[in-house]
Structure formats: structure tokens, C-alpha cells
Amino acid sequence: MSAVAWISAASLAAWLWLLVGQGFFWRTDLRLPPRREPERWPAVAVVVPARDEAGVLPASLPSLLAQDYPGHAEVFLVDDGSTDGTEEVARELSERHGGLPLTVGSPGEPPPGWTGKLWAVRHGIGLARAREPEYLLLTDADIAHEPDSLRELVAAAESGGFAVVSQMARLRVASVWERLVVPAFVYFFAQLYPFRWIAREGGRTAAAAGGCVLLRADAAERARVPDAIRHAVIDDVALARAVKRSGGHIWLGLADRVDSVRPYPRLADLWRMVARSAYAQLRHNPAVLVGTVAGLAVIYLVPPVAVAVGLAVGDASAAVLGGLAWLVMTATYLPMLRYYRQPLWLALTLPATAFLYLLMTVDSAVQHYRGRGAAWKGRTYARPETHPEAAPDSRP
Known part of the structure; x- marks a missing residue:
């Protein structure tokens, strides 16, 4: 198989594992657990x-x-x-x-x-x-x-x-x-x-x-x-x-x-919402950032690219494996779109949205190293380690 086909196979394997091995994250039926009214209502x-x-x-x-x-x-x-x-x-x-x-x-x-x-x-x-x-x-x-x-x-x-x-x-x-x-x-x-x-x-x-x-x-x-x-x-x-x-x-x-x-209403509003904390989620670690970007690329970007490349150059293995990975990806996104009462065809846009999130994450890191990370409503928060009095077990 070609290199593109092998990478597509890795992406498909990742999606099959995510489908069954990541806590069925894609299901949206988890609501408030079974409950009964207490005899005494607490304050x-x-x-x-x-x-x-x-x-x-x-x-x-x-x-x-x-x-x-x-x-x-x-x-x-x-x-x-x-x-x-x-x-x-x-x-x-x-x-x-x-x-x-x-x-x-x-x-x-x-x-x-x-x-x-x-x-x-x-x-x-x-x-x-x-x-x-x-x-x-x-x-x-x-x-x-x-x-x-x-x-x-x-x-x-x-x-x-x-x-x-x-x-x-x-x-x-x-x-x-x-x-x-x-x-x-x-x-x-x-x-x-x-x-x-x-x-x-x-x-x-x-x-x-x-x-x-x-x-x-x-x-x-x-x-x-x-x-x-x-x-x-x-x-x-x-x-x-x-x-x-x-x-x-x-x-x-x-x-x-x-x-x-x-x-x-604007992309800039959503960009700020995500970018202000994305690098903090990665513990301000450059190695984790590189791994995250690579993971997003393999899992979300490779499938549609493999389909396009496979069809363009006649690489059937790449096209089929990429298509199967994209199919699993799309299927896992459908329940969330139903929950939000959105058109199901939007599931096909998930790779493009993932690419946006990849760019937001990179921008979050860039802003952090420019001293403008974690900025929100006029405040900018420093990396936790810069506060010697901070509790050691409180990092997000």
C-alpha cells in the first residue's frame, strides 16, 4: 500500500477505537440520573x-x-x-x-x-x-x-x-x-x-x-x-x-x-472563547501541543484528504480506507447534531471544524508566549507556575 493508504489505515484504526473504547463519548442520551424527591429539601x-x-x-x-x-x-x-x-x-x-x-x-x-x-x-x-x-x-x-x-x-x-x-x-x-x-x-x-x-x-x-x-x-x-x-x-x-x-x-x-x-455571532467571538483556554488545557506544554496537532491531523484531516488524493491518483486503498474513517467520524457526530437540532449534513463538515480548532489551539499557544494568553474581559492570566503561592494540586 502507499504511504497515504497506511496513514488512512491508522486513522481508521483510531476511529474504530474511539467508537467503542472512549466511553461511548458520542452518545448524547446521558441526562440527569434517576432521582426521587427527598423527605427534607436542603438549603x-x-x-x-x-x-x-x-x-x-x-x-x-x-x-x-x-x-x-x-x-x-x-x-x-x-x-x-x-x-x-x-x-x-x-x-x-x-x-x-x-x-x-x-x-x-x-x-x-x-x-x-x-x-x-x-x-x-x-x-x-x-x-x-x-x-x-x-x-x-x-x-x-x-x-x-x-x-x-x-x-x-x-x-x-x-x-x-x-x-x-x-x-x-x-x-x-x-x-x-x-x-x-x-x-x-x-x-x-x-x-x-x-x-x-x-x-x-x-x-x-x-x-x-x-x-x-x-x-x-x-x-x-x-x-x-x-x-x-x-x-x-x-x-x-x-x-x-x-x-x-x-x-x-x-x-x-x-x-x-x-x-x-x-x-x-462571529467567528472571532468563538475563536476567543476557545483560544483563551486551549493551551492551558495542554498544560502549557509544547510537546503536548505538537502531539495534539498531529493527533487532530491524523484523526480528523487525513480521512477527507485521503479520499481526495485516492480518487485523484487512482489509489483505491487510500480512498476506501479514508472513506471508511470519514464514515465512522460522521456517524459519531450525528447524535450531537440531533441534540442541537441541526441539519445532519453538517456532520460532513466536522473535518473543517476540527481544522479550525487546530488553528485556535496553535493561536492559543502563540498568544501565551506573547504574554497575552488566557485573556478574557480585560484580564490576562499568567501561567500557574509563575505564582509561587499557588496550590500544587490545582492545575487544570
């Missing part, structure tokens, strides 16, 4: 870090205030140095809509070694501590919840004995670029952190989705969250790892009734 503090979120709060905060929860619940919104009137908008929405009590606080600028979000979360947990909540719902300012969301999350945690119950919010898919990039973002995340492996007690795989994390307060104390992960850019994964290391049982799945309302 919950909802902590919402918010930085310059005045534009999305009208679509998200009222959904939290309107939670139909049988026990005691309060919302603590922490204004993380906003300049767009986030605090005022939050107070006005609370006065207009009523519902759960709302406390708005501001911790000031984070000290060295802290990301702004985790400094805000720490402040929110501190505000809530006087109420002695048994659970903390950590949710982003752009996440809208159906009225029974908190009730269902707590019932799942109580029934399953989970320290963390997290749902991957359904991201907005409206613009052309959102249709191309967003479903693939969740698909790649599930491939990296198979949801079924996360729920295994004693397993090493740990992850959460930062937009919706229900966390037992005592588990947070045992894991020293958020202090132990205070500089983590990928804070949701770092949180899940810290809780799992401390003995907590965690669960992550897809959401049906928890949605992100944040728009990403």
Missing part, C-alpha cells in the same frame, strides 16, 4: 459570578429568581469589577421580578494568583456561609434555568449521593458560525472527558461544566474549593478533579432545560 445558595454581564442578565437572572424550590434558596450575585452597570441591572431585575432573595456583592480586584471568576466565587460562598447552605449552585451569568432546574439538580444529588451534579448547558446555536463550531465544541469536550467515565467511583476522569455545577458545601470544604484551584483558567475541570481527589462522587451530563443565552 441552597446560588452563586453567580458576573463581570460586565448587563447585556445577558435580563435573559438569565429572572430564571434563577423564579426557581420553584421547596426548600430555602437564595441567590448571591457577585459583581467582578464590572463597568457596564451589572450590579444596578441585577438589583433592578430583582425588584421587578421578585422571587428568591438576591444579595449583590463585590469583592474588588483579585489578588495575585487568583482568577477573577474564582475570586468572585469565593466571595459569593463567603456571603452565603452565614445561611449554612448544604448545597452551592455555581452558575454563570449567561445561563438560564427552567423553573424546576434547582429542584431536579438537588433531587439527583440527594438520590445518587453525588458531591457534584453538573449539566452541560445547551449553548446558543443561531448564527452560521455557531452552527459550525458550537456542537463540535461539546462533541470534542465529551471526547476528551467521556461523561460515563466521569461518574465512575474511583475512576480518574473528572470534569464539570462551569455553567451549572451543584456542589455539596461539605465537599467544597474538604476539597478546599475554590482556594485550591484559585488560579485555574479551566476552573470547572479543576473543581471536579479537586472534589474527586478528596473522595467525592461526581456526575456530568447534557442538559435539556438549562441554556446559555450568550451569543457568539
Whole structure:
């Protein structure tokens, strides 16, 4: 066989292994686990870090205030140095809509070694501590919840004995670029952190989705969250790892009734979202970056290239092997497109989307070495090792 055919065979082998050996990552049927209503509903503090979120709060905060929860619940919104009137908008929405009590606080600028979000979360947990909540719902300012969301999350945690119950919010898919990039973002995340492996007690795989994390307060104390992960850019994964290391049982799945309302209408918006943390995901390691780029190329780019080359030069082996690999790839992407209610023909564009993610990852590394890595809303975070006081076990 030709060199192209051999590389195509390697790609096909990789896809056959991913199909059956990576926790069935491509399946999208994992929703909240079986649950029953507890005899006593525990108290919950909802902590919402918010930085310059005045534009999305009208679509998200009222959904939290309107939670139909049988026990005691309060919302603590922490204004993380906003300049767009986030605090005022939050107070006005609370006065207009009523519902759960709302406390708005501001911790000031984070000290060295802290990301702004985790400094805000720490402040929110501190505000809530006087109420002695048994659970903390950590949710982003752009996440809208159906009225029974908190009730269902707590019932799942109580029934399953989970320290963390997290749902991957359904991201907005409206613009052309959102249709191309967003479903693939969740698909790649599930491939990296198979949801079924996360729920295994004693397993090493740990992850959460930062937009919706229900966390037992005592588990947070045992894991020293958020202090132990205070500089983590990928804070949701770092949180899940810290809780799992401390003995907590965690669960992550897809959401049906928890949605992100944040728009990403342009490619540049999505590019910034991915690139700000992509190199941090690779632990700022050049060797891992090279391996990742090579892996993406073999797994996602080789199949369509092999088909094109095979047909052009009459290499039947390359065309057939590349076509089979592309077929398996396409089949694994279909469930995610169905979940996002997108046309199934978009599965054929996955290689192109993977190439975009490859470029975003490389750009993330370039920006890091230029001193502009992990930049978000006016802040740039240094590599964790530059903070001597950082906890050694908190790297994402």
C-alpha cells in the first residue's frame, strides 16, 4: 500500500477505537440520573459570578429568581469589577421580578494568583456561609434555568449521593458560525472527558461544566474549593478533579432545560472563547501541543484528504480506507447534531471544524508566549507556575 493508504489505515484504526473504547463519548442520551424527591429539601445558595454581564442578565437572572424550590434558596450575585452597570441591572431585575432573595456583592480586584471568576466565587460562598447552605449552585451569568432546574439538580444529588451534579448547558446555536463550531465544541469536550467515565467511583476522569455545577458545601470544604484551584483558567475541570481527589462522587451530563443565552455571532467571538483556554488545557506544554496537532491531523484531516488524493491518483486503498474513517467520524457526530437540532449534513463538515480548532489551539499557544494568553474581559492570566503561592494540586 502507499504511504497515504497506511496513514488512512491508522486513522481508521483510531476511529474504530474511539467508537467503542472512549466511553461511548458520542452518545448524547446521558441526562440527569434517576432521582426521587427527598423527605427534607436542603438549603441552597446560588452563586453567580458576573463581570460586565448587563447585556445577558435580563435573559438569565429572572430564571434563577423564579426557581420553584421547596426548600430555602437564595441567590448571591457577585459583581467582578464590572463597568457596564451589572450590579444596578441585577438589583433592578430583582425588584421587578421578585422571587428568591438576591444579595449583590463585590469583592474588588483579585489578588495575585487568583482568577477573577474564582475570586468572585469565593466571595459569593463567603456571603452565603452565614445561611449554612448544604448545597452551592455555581452558575454563570449567561445561563438560564427552567423553573424546576434547582429542584431536579438537588433531587439527583440527594438520590445518587453525588458531591457534584453538573449539566452541560445547551449553548446558543443561531448564527452560521455557531452552527459550525458550537456542537463540535461539546462533541470534542465529551471526547476528551467521556461523561460515563466521569461518574465512575474511583475512576480518574473528572470534569464539570462551569455553567451549572451543584456542589455539596461539605465537599467544597474538604476539597478546599475554590482556594485550591484559585488560579485555574479551566476552573470547572479543576473543581471536579479537586472534589474527586478528596473522595467525592461526581456526575456530568447534557442538559435539556438549562441554556446559555450568550451569543457568539462571529467567528472571532468563538475563536476567543476557545483560544483563551486551549493551551492551558495542554498544560502549557509544547510537546503536548505538537502531539495534539498531529493527533487532530491524523484523526480528523487525513480521512477527507485521503479520499481526495485516492480518487485523484487512482489509489483505491487510500480512498476506501479514508472513506471508511470519514464514515465512522460522521456517524459519531450525528447524535450531537440531533441534540442541537441541526441539519445532519453538517456532520460532513466536522473535518473543517476540527481544522479550525487546530488553528485556535496553535493561536492559543502563540498568544501565551506573547504574554497575552488566557485573556478574557480585560484580564490576562499568567501561567500557574509563575505564582509561587499557588496550590500544587490545582492545575487544570
